[in-house]
Amino acid sequence: MYITVIGTGYVGTVTGACLAYLGHHVTCVDSDASKIEMLQRGQSPIYEPHLEKLLELAAGRGGIEFTTSLSDAVARSQVIFIAVGTPPLPSGEANLEYLEAAAHSIGAAMDDACFRVVVNKSTVPVGSGNLVETLVREGIADARPAERHNIHFGVASNPEFLREGSAVADSLYPDRIVVGAADDRTLEMMRELYSPLVLQSFEPPPGLARPAGMQSAPLFTTSLTSAEMIKYAANAFLAMKIGFANEIANICERVGAEATEVMTGIGMDSRIGSKFLNPGVGWGGSCFGKDVHALVHTAREYGYTSRLLQSSLDVNAEQRQMVIQKLQEKLHILKGRTIGLLGLAFKPNTDDLRDAPSLYIAGRLLQMGVRVRAYDPIAMPVCQKQQPDLKIRYCESAEALAADADALVLVTEWSEFRDLDLGKLAGLMATPVLVDGRNLFHPETAVAAGFDYTGVGRRIRPRPATAV
Numbered sequence: 472m473y474i475t476v477i478g479t480g481y482v483g484t485v486t487g488a489c490l491a492y493l494g495h496h497v498t499c500v501d502s503d504a505s506k507i508e509m510l511q512r513g514q515s516p517i518y519e520p521h522l523e524k525l526l527e528l529a530a531g532r533g534g535i536e537f538t539t540s541l542s543d544a545v546a547r548s549q550v551i552f553i554a555v556g557t558p559p560l561p562s563g564e565a566n567l568e569y570l571e572a573a574a575h576s577i578g579a580a581m582d583d584a585c586f587r588v589v590v591n592k593s594t595v596p597v598g599s600g601n602l603v604e605t606l607v608r609e610g611i612a613d614a615r616p617a618e619r620h621n622i623h624f625g626v627a628s629n630p631e632f633l634r635e636g637s638a639v640a641d642s643l644y645p646d647r648i649v650v651g652a653a654d655d656r657t658l659e660m661m662r663e664l665y666s667p668l669v670l671q672s673f674e675p676p677p678g679l680a681r682p683a684g685m686q687s688a689p690l691f692t693t694s695l696t697s698a699e700m701i702k703y704a705a706n707a708f709l710a711m712k713i714g715f716a717n718e719i720a721n722i723c724e725r726v727g728a729e730a731t732e733v734m735t736g737i738g739m740d741s742r743i744g745s746k747f748l749n750p751g752v753g754w755g756g757s758c759f760g761k762d763v764h765a766l767v768h769t770a771r772e773y774g775y776t777s778r779l780l781q782s783s784l785d786v787n788a789e790q791r792q793m794v795i796q797k798l799q800e801k802l803h804i805l806k807g808r809t810i811g812l813l814g815l816a817f818k819p820n821t822d823d824l825r826d827a828p829s830l831y832i833a834g835r836l837l838q839m840g841v842r843v844r845a846y847d848p849i850a851m852p853v854c855q856k857q858q859p860d861l862k863i864r865y866c867e868s869a870e871a872l873a874a875d876a877d878a879l880v881l882v883t884e885w886s887e888f889r890d891l892d893l894g895k896l897a898g899l900m901a902t903p904v905l906v907d908g909r910n911l912f913h914p915e916t917a918v919a920a921g922f923d924y925t926g927v928g929r930r931i932r933p934r935p936a937t938a939v
């Protein structure tokens with residue numbers, strides 16, 4: 472099928488590459504010419520494992536092109552995905568200006584050559600499917616008033632569930648594909664589009680083996696409104712699950728229980744499941760905060776106060792502050808101290824810094840008169856570019872970060888941090904304080920290496936006395 476994907480961010484680029492890999496002819500469109508130029512050179516504008524390789528493979532399969540010209544791409548496409556950003560407004564509402572502009576432009580570019588499906592992949596508040604339909608119709612009426620009754624299209628909502636850092640595998644091997652639509656013709660085209668994913672009939676790309684036992688992926692069809700609600704409900708639940716783990720860890724800390732044991736113990740219950748139960752400095756990223764705020768806002772619009780969702784937001788905000796408290800407990804005075812952040816990205820394997828806990832922690836420490844340093848294997852150039860006012864000193868290694876520092880805070884659990892020589896790091900520091908904001912290290916190992924260690928909800932076991 473001929474497909475256009477509008478928006479070449481984290482979602483659009485991965486979606487375009489995967490659909491082309493499956494054999495579709497894809498044109499990716501972005502209004503940001505610098506991103507399109509990079510993609511035309513075969514470079515990904517974002518850091519995402521396997522993406523550049525997949526783009527290369529996709530070019531040799533269905534074919535993938537990149538352009539800033541939305542109208543040419545739409546005119547030759549049967550399916551048009553909208554994957555533009557929907558960032559939060561100060562009120563918590565989703566900002567729909569990019570979605571609205573894209574939907575209107577799609578309408579203005581349509582002709583009567585074929586029936587087209589406009590698919591909304593951006594995360595949008597309930598009711599936006601109807602808004603997209605209206606805007607496409609207005610675009611058609613503005614551009615081709617005389618032909619408007621002969622131009623036919625359907626609208627689908629196809630929420631995206633990929634996780635940055637494993638976005639390619641999540642897209643090729645999804646737990647489920649959700650498609651909301653109001654008419655059968657639209658649903659049929661979506662079924663055809665996704666049939667290689669549903670049947671898992673494609674050859675896995677090198678280095679991205681199909682999960683053992685996976686033979687197909689369910690395609691769940693719903694109304695437009697339910698599909699939109701599924702995305703918000705899924706993110707709200709995951710955010711709440713992490714918030715729950717954090718809250719229990721905070722209680723564990725006070726009563727002397729070990730939170731990682733407690734989480735393992737409850738995660739063994741199949742009704743609960745073990746994922747998303749890691750206590751830490753709280754969630755971040757472009758989706759959870761934005762989507763929970765937007766859902767709270769939607770509920771309020773309908774006269775409902777969501778106490779559980781609001782509490783998830785509050786617990787998460789306080790969890791970031793917990794790092795500052797732990798540093799104060801260890802060092803008392805923070806003014807004039809040197810503190811190093813291990814990790815900046817909101818999670819490992821991405822360069823995404825949107826709503827990253829590191830930004831809050833760095834900002835708060837700087838306000839308190841701390842000299843803040845950071846080391847991140849991937850996200851430092853992005854941070855330097857996006858946060859020019861954050862007066863962080865960027866270090867080229869964990870050792871440089873530790874040299875003469877008063878404390879280290881592990882903010883992002885990059886796998887390379889697991890292999891750090893803790894003894895060496897502690898030896899380089901002025902005071903070897905380690906706040907492990909992701910419970911990456913074993914407390915006993917860190918203490919044995921010379922650190923004054925504190926994690927989240929962790930208990931340091933006294934070493935058994937050695938027999939003389």
Ligand SMILES: NC(=O)c1ccc[n+]([C@@H]2O[C@H](COP(=O)([O-])OP(=O)(O)OC[C@H]3O[C@@H](n4cnc5c(N)ncnc54)[C@H](O)[C@@H]3O)[C@@H](O)[C@H]2O)c1
Pocket residue numbers: 477478479480481482483500501502503506541554555556557569570572573592593594595631632633634635757758
């Ligand atoms: N990032 C994720 O992990 C993730 C996961 C699931 C869902 N989502 C949702 O998907 C959507 C996109 O997220 P993202 O992280 O890819 O955003 P992003 O900010 O990385 O990318 C959006 C892109 O859209 C482009 N754009 C904006 N308006 C345009 C227009 N009119 N025409 C052409 N291009 C335009 C921007 O230049 C940008 O490159 C959001 O609604 C987000 O909530 C994101």
